[in-house]
Amino acid sequence: MKTPVTAPFGQWKSPISSTLLGADGVLFESVATSNGKVYVVEGRPKEEGRGCIVDYSGPEAHDILPTNYDAGTKVHEYGGASMIAFNGYIVFTDRKAQDLHRLDPSTGQVEQITKTDAALRYACTSATGSLADEQPGWLLAIEEDHSKPSPSEVRNRLVAVNLQTKEIVNVASGDDFYSAAQFSPDGSRVCWTQWSHPDMPWTGARLYVAKWNNGEVADVHLLAGAPEKESVSQPRWGVDNTLYYTSDVSGYWQLYRCHIDTLRSERVALDGLEDVDFSQPDSRLGNCTYVGLTQTSMIASYTKNARWSFILIDLSNDSWQEMNIPVTDTIMLADTPLSETKIALLGSSETSLNTLFTLDIAETAKLDALKVTSEFRMPVSLISKPEHFSFPRVHGEHLEGKAHAIFYPPQNPDYQAPSGTLPPLIVCLHGGPTSQTGTGLNITDQYWTSRGYAVVWVNYGGSSGYGRAYRDILNGQWGVLDTADTASCVSYLASSGRIDPNGVGIRGGSAGGYIVLQALCDYPSLFAGGNSLYGIGNVRALCEDTHKFESHYAFALLFEPGASEDDKARIFRERSPCFKADKITAPLLLLQGDMDRVVPLNQAEEMVEVMKKAGREAKLVIFRGEGHGFRQAKSRIDAVEEEEKWWKKALLGMGE
Known part of the structure; x- marks a missing residue:
C-alpha cells in the first residue's frame, strides 16, 4: 500500500481537473419515454451548451436532433420541459426561436409547428391523438408573450395547438402563470396548475380540471390549492383516468387522488410517511417524482x-414498501412508464454522479445505468461521503429550532495533513432560496475535498425538503435568517473542532450569492474570503429589474404583511449588501454572465464599485454570452480556475 504524502490541507493534488469539471461530460436536462424508447436532453458544454436529444434505447446511444437545433425553452426564464415524447414522436422547443417543433426519431426529420412572433415562447407539456402527418392531434403548451419587455407586461396563458391546422386556441388565461397541463389518457379531460403574483408555485398553485372536446374546454373545476396557503404540484393521470397530484395542505407535499367522475379528492394514506415531501419546488417546468x-x-x-x-405503492389499499434503490438525489422520472413494470429516471447517489437509469420491478428491482453525465470513473477511495446534520441557531434573533447542513470532509488516499492541523472550509449555499441541496455525488464538491478542503452545504431556513413550516420561516427574514443560519453552521463546525476557523470561505449562486454578500457584511469575522456567482447586491434594484416569474418573489421574503412604504424602504436598504460594503473585510470574487436576466450584470458591477470605494478588495469576472449559470465549456473551466486561485490566496495565504 502506498504511503500517503504529508502535505497541508488545500495543497493536495487531485485527478479531478478544471477541464473535467467544465468541459467533459454532459448535463441531463430532461427525460421522456414513448413506445418503449428512452430519450434525454443533454446539455453539452463542448457545443456551447447546446441541448441535444439522444435516444438511449438501443445498445448504443444515438443523437437524433440535427446539429442546427438546440432543445431548450426559456419559459419562466428557468425553462425545463423542453421536450415531450408521445406515440413515437418528440415535440421540443428550439432555444433560439422558442417555437415548437416535431421530431421524427426514426428519420431525424424536424417540422416547425408554431411559426409565430419572435416575442412568443412555448413549452409543450402534453399531447393527445396522433402526431403523425395528416392525422388529428393536439398539443398543450404554455405560451409566454414578451412583445412588451417590461416584466409586468409579459403575458402567460395555456394554449392548445392543432397539429393539422396549426391553429392555436386558448385553454386558460387571466392568471399570471400556468404549468403542468396534461391530457387524460382517454383524451376526454385536461388538467393544469395556475397561480398569480404574489404567489410562487410552491406557495399557492391551484389545480384545475376541465372536459376537453377537440379544441373546446368546458366544465372547468377548481380541485385543490389556495393562494398563499396551499401549493399543488405535479398533476398526473393514472392509466384509469384517476387524477393524482401532490398538495402541501398538511404541511408536507403528500400524494392525493381525485375520482374524476365525482371530483372528490383524498390523500393517498401512506402510513408512516406523513412527514415527508413527495415533491419539490417547481422552479423549473417538468418536475416528476412519481x-x-x-x-x-x-x-x-x-x-x-x-x-x-x-417506494412501490399498492393503490388498491395504499400499502407501500421501500424499494432500497441506490438513487438518492437529483431525482427526475419520465412521466410515462416504459411498461407496466419499468420506468426511466435520472438521479445520483452518494457514490455515483447523475445517471440515466431504467428501473424494472418485474421480479426483483433491477436498476440499469444507461449513461453517466461524466466518463470520469471516480475511485471510491477518493469520494468524500456526505454527513447530514442539524445544528443549533446561535446567531441572529431567531434562535428557535435547528437548521440543517451536509458536511464533506477532505478525502484523498494519496495525502495526509500534518499532525494537529485542521482543514479550511468552503461554505456552499444553494440558490432559490426555496431550494435544497441533497447528498448526491457532485463532482465540484469532490474537486475541493480531494484537494484538502472541507465542504459544507447549508440547507438554511427557507429550504425545501423539510416541510412547509421550514420553508415559510424565511418569510420576512430573507437575508437575515438564512445568513444567520449560515453563520451558526460555521460556528458549530468550528466549535466541534472539524475545521480551521481562520480559513473559511463562502460561495453561492443567485440567492446563494446574496447570502455570500450578506454574510460577509453581517459576520465579517467568520469569513476569510467570498465568491458570489451571479448574486444579489441590491434587493430593491433586483425587484425593479428581474424577470416576471420572480418579480414579486422577494416581497414576501423581505416584508411582513402590511409593511408600510417607509418600512419597505428601510428594509430594502438594510438587506442590500451594496449599502454596507464597508463592513466587509474579506476579499470578494464575483462571477457573472452578461446575458443574465434573472440577476442582471449591473448587480455585480454596483457591488464592485462600492467595494472599491470603501477600500475593499473585489474582483469581477464577466462571462460573455452567459446567462444565469454557465453553459459553455470555457466559461465553466475559467470559473473553477478563478475560484481556486481565490481560495489559495484567501484561505491558504498563497497569493495568486
Missing part, C-alpha cells in the same frame, strides 16, 4: 433529511 404503472401500482420518491427514497 409515476403510475398500472391501475393499482405506482412508483414514487420522497425526500427526508435531504435524501430521496423510492
Whole structure:
C-alpha cells in the first residue's frame, strides 16, 4: 500500500481537473419515454451548451436532433420541459426561436409547428391523438408573450395547438402563470396548475380540471390549492383516468387522488410517511417524482433529511414498501412508464454522479445505468461521503429550532495533513432560496475535498425538503435568517473542532450569492474570503429589474404583511449588501454572465464599485454570452480556475 504524502490541507493534488469539471461530460436536462424508447436532453458544454436529444434505447446511444437545433425553452426564464415524447414522436422547443417543433426519431426529420412572433415562447407539456402527418392531434403548451419587455407586461396563458391546422386556441388565461397541463389518457379531460403574483408555485398553485372536446374546454373545476396557503404540484393521470397530484395542505407535499367522475379528492394514506415531501419546488417546468404503472401500482420518491427514497405503492389499499434503490438525489422520472413494470429516471447517489437509469420491478428491482453525465470513473477511495446534520441557531434573533447542513470532509488516499492541523472550509449555499441541496455525488464538491478542503452545504431556513413550516420561516427574514443560519453552521463546525476557523470561505449562486454578500457584511469575522456567482447586491434594484416569474418573489421574503412604504424602504436598504460594503473585510470574487436576466450584470458591477470605494478588495469576472449559470465549456473551466486561485490566496495565504 502506498504511503500517503504529508502535505497541508488545500495543497493536495487531485485527478479531478478544471477541464473535467467544465468541459467533459454532459448535463441531463430532461427525460421522456414513448413506445418503449428512452430519450434525454443533454446539455453539452463542448457545443456551447447546446441541448441535444439522444435516444438511449438501443445498445448504443444515438443523437437524433440535427446539429442546427438546440432543445431548450426559456419559459419562466428557468425553462425545463423542453421536450415531450408521445406515440413515437418528440415535440421540443428550439432555444433560439422558442417555437415548437416535431421530431421524427426514426428519420431525424424536424417540422416547425408554431411559426409565430419572435416575442412568443412555448413549452409543450402534453399531447393527445396522433402526431403523425395528416392525422388529428393536439398539443398543450404554455405560451409566454414578451412583445412588451417590461416584466409586468409579459403575458402567460395555456394554449392548445392543432397539429393539422396549426391553429392555436386558448385553454386558460387571466392568471399570471400556468404549468403542468396534461391530457387524460382517454383524451376526454385536461388538467393544469395556475397561480398569480404574489404567489410562487410552491406557495399557492391551484389545480384545475376541465372536459376537453377537440379544441373546446368546458366544465372547468377548481380541485385543490389556495393562494398563499396551499401549493399543488405535479398533476398526473393514472392509466384509469384517476387524477393524482401532490398538495402541501398538511404541511408536507403528500400524494392525493381525485375520482374524476365525482371530483372528490383524498390523500393517498401512506402510513408512516406523513412527514415527508413527495415533491419539490417547481422552479423549473417538468418536475416528476412519481409515476403510475398500472391501475393499482405506482412508483414514487420522497425526500427526508435531504435524501430521496423510492417506494412501490399498492393503490388498491395504499400499502407501500421501500424499494432500497441506490438513487438518492437529483431525482427526475419520465412521466410515462416504459411498461407496466419499468420506468426511466435520472438521479445520483452518494457514490455515483447523475445517471440515466431504467428501473424494472418485474421480479426483483433491477436498476440499469444507461449513461453517466461524466466518463470520469471516480475511485471510491477518493469520494468524500456526505454527513447530514442539524445544528443549533446561535446567531441572529431567531434562535428557535435547528437548521440543517451536509458536511464533506477532505478525502484523498494519496495525502495526509500534518499532525494537529485542521482543514479550511468552503461554505456552499444553494440558490432559490426555496431550494435544497441533497447528498448526491457532485463532482465540484469532490474537486475541493480531494484537494484538502472541507465542504459544507447549508440547507438554511427557507429550504425545501423539510416541510412547509421550514420553508415559510424565511418569510420576512430573507437575508437575515438564512445568513444567520449560515453563520451558526460555521460556528458549530468550528466549535466541534472539524475545521480551521481562520480559513473559511463562502460561495453561492443567485440567492446563494446574496447570502455570500450578506454574510460577509453581517459576520465579517467568520469569513476569510467570498465568491458570489451571479448574486444579489441590491434587493430593491433586483425587484425593479428581474424577470416576471420572480418579480414579486422577494416581497414576501423581505416584508411582513402590511409593511408600510417607509418600512419597505428601510428594509430594502438594510438587506442590500451594496449599502454596507464597508463592513466587509474579506476579499470578494464575483462571477457573472452578461446575458443574465434573472440577476442582471449591473448587480455585480454596483457591488464592485462600492467595494472599491470603501477600500475593499473585489474582483469581477464577466462571462460573455452567459446567462444565469454557465453553459459553455470555457466559461465553466475559467470559473473553477478563478475560484481556486481565490481560495489559495484567501484561505491558504498563497497569493495568486
